[in-house]
Amino acid sequence: MANIKGVTLIELMVTIGVMAIIFAIAIPNYVQWRNENNMESDVRKIYSTLNNYRSKAFTQKTEFKVIINGSSVSVEDNASSVVETVNLTYDFVSNSITIDKRGTFGGNNIYPQNTTIQPQYNCIAVDDTRIKLGFTNDGSGCNW
Numbered sequence: 001m002a003n004i005k006g007v008t009l010i011e012l013m014v015t016i017g018v019m020a021i022i023f024a025i026a027i028p029n030y031v032q033w034r035n036e037n038n039m040e041s042d043v044r045k046i047y048s049t050l051n052n053y054r055s056k057a058f059t060q061k062t063e064f065k066v067i068i069n070g071s072s073v074s075v076e077d078n079a080s081s082v083v084e085t086v087n088l089t090y091d092f093v094s095n096s097i098t099i100d101k102r103g104t105f106g107g108n109n110i111y112p113q114n115t116t117i118q119p120q121y122n123c124i125a126v127d128d129t130r131i132k133l134g135f136t137n138d139g140s141g142c143n144w
Contacts, residue, residue, distance in 0.1 A: 036119035039112060042088040043133060046110060047124055049073055049086055050097065050131050058103030068095040068110060090114060097126060104128050109142045 046068065053064045053075055063078040073086040090112055097107030110124040121133040123142040134144035 035117050038089040039117045039122050040119045042090050042092070042112075043110075043119075043121055043124060045086050045088060046073055046092070047131060047133060049075065049084070050099075050105070050124070050126075054099050054103045054105070057099040057101060061101045063101055064099045066097045066099065066107075068092050068097075070094065090117075105131065109134075111136055111142070 050066060053066060056062070057064050064083075065076045065080075067074045067076065070091045071088045073088065074082050075084040077083050091114070093111045093113055095108055095110055097105055097110075099105055105126050105128055107126050109126050112122050115122070115136060115138060118137075119135075121135050121144075123134045123136045125132045125134045125142040125144050132142075132144040134142035136142050
C-alpha cells in the first residue's frame with residue numbers, strides 16, 4: 001500500500017486555497033486595469049477622429065462638426081450629414097467642436113462623465129490650433 005500514487009484531499013484543498021488567494025488579489029487589479037485601458041482607448045478614438053477630420057477639413061477646404069453625445073461621437077459635414085459615428089465604452093460630457101476650412105478648432109475641452117477612473121490620460125484639451133491628451137481629476141481642467 002505504500003507505493004500507491006495519487007493526490008490526497010488535503011493536497012487538493014491546499015492547491016485550491018492558494019489559487020483562491022491569488023485570484024482574490026489579481027481580479028480587482030485586472031478590473032481596474034481594464035477600466036483604465038478602456039477609458040484611454042475611448043480618448044484615443046476621439047483624439048484620432050479629431051485629427052483625421054482636421055486633416056480632411058484643411059485638404060478638402062470644407063468644415064466639419066464633431067458632436068460628442070454620451071457614448072458616441074458623430075461627425076457632420078457642412079451640410080449637416082453624418083459622415084462617421086464612433087461608439088465609445090464610456091460616456092463623455094456632451095460637447096460640440098467645429099473644424100473650419102483652415103483646420104482650426106472651435107469648442108471646449110472633452111471630459112469623461114466618470115472621473116473616478118484614473119488612467120494616464122482621460123480628457124482632451126482643445127485649443128484653436130492643436131489638441132492634446134490630458135488628465136483631469138474633477139472634470140474642470142484638462143492638465144497636459
